Amino acid sequence: MAARLDRIDLKMLRLLQKNGRLSNAELADQVGVSPATCHRRTQALFDEGFVAGVRAMVAPRKVGKGTLVMVGVVLDRSTPESFASFEQAAAKLKCVLDCHLVAGDFDYFLKIRVGDMEDFNRIHGDQLIALPGVRQTRTFFVMKEVVDNAALEF
Template sequence: MEDPSTVDLDRIDLSILRLLQSDGRLSNAELAARCNISPATCHRRTQRLFETGVISDVRARIAPDCVGLGALVMVGAVLDRSTPESFAEFEAAVQKMPAVLDCILVAGDFDYLMKIRVGDMRDFNRLHGRELITLPGVRQIRTFFAIKEVKDDAALKF
């Protein structure tokens, strides 16, 4: 797979991306009609966007409360060492934690910022005691419980 950032995208590709990002359930025929291209051309272009990694996946967005994951927690982690090995060890451990939705290496007060979904405070306390404080190389964990999600829109604007 080539580097997605090197793929040349024209106005039709960008239109396909915008439409799929807003509604990933569009059929190829609907997508083609909205882009004013033939279904065969649309299919070929969409496949290229997948094959080159410009589109990484398509998935359903689930209402967290409906599946018992109503508590959103942001966790900042500071590692005791800033080495490639300690970062790799931490990242490998986080990859195995289903409750961690996102984990981002950041600059600033923390080394990593994690977005975590759990059922409630008791669930988070269990996760904290069993997994978070045992993550390799962690010196400090700072926890922020979300009171209200003002905007949760992962769509990219381009």
Template sequence: MDESLDRIDYKLLRLLQQDGRISNADLAQQVNISAATCHRRVDRLFKKGIIHSVRALVEPSAIQLGSLVIVGVVLDRSTPESFAEFEQAVTLLPVIIDCQLVAGEFDYFLRIRVKDMADFNQLHASQLLALPGVRQIRTFFVMKEVVENAPLTF
């Protein structure tokens, strides 16, 4: 646990993870502090980078992005330059919702939302295979999302 955070800060974080739209007045009431104090504390959590954003979670199927694909990527070289070049290139593809550098069989895992398999096939052929330094791509179509965007526990 972060020593600069107290039990009130942790309670604020838990409540905000449950409902990012909660009003400051309701949040303050649930934590048993004044609204002004609550606002200052939440503002401090933002300024320290402990909370970095608040956003809506959009239902993917409602915007025709109901298929989730996980892509394992192996690069042809394991150098800082090849990693940097690959990472720069994936940041330019808005279809990639997550990219993690990992240890093990793959160098990176990408999470991608697409309409369907045909949509992914077009993306694979036109953009993924063209990413710099890619030696191998392995694709995993997600059949069911069991846990998604779960709040952090602390």
């Protein structure tokens, strides 16, 4: 871990990860520094890339994306061009939350959010198997989200 982070920086990162809307005054109070120092440190953490961004976590079910599906993908060929064009196309799909090149029985793993199974079936036929170079896909419907997108512990 970057040794540039002292105890206060780590505490700030953990607090902001739990609640990105903490005001500077509250954060300063909780980590035990003045608002001025807190403001400078926070800005430094952002400037130096420790915080990639701050995001409101929209509740998936509330916006019609309550169904989660994991999909393993195998490509036709294992050429750099084949990988590149698949990645480029997959990254454009609105339903794709994760797309990872993996080692193992699959080439890629996708994490996808859709409205329901019917929605997924349509997307699978229209978009997934239509991705360039796809030989086969294996679908794992998520029946229960035990932990989804947990905060990073460090």
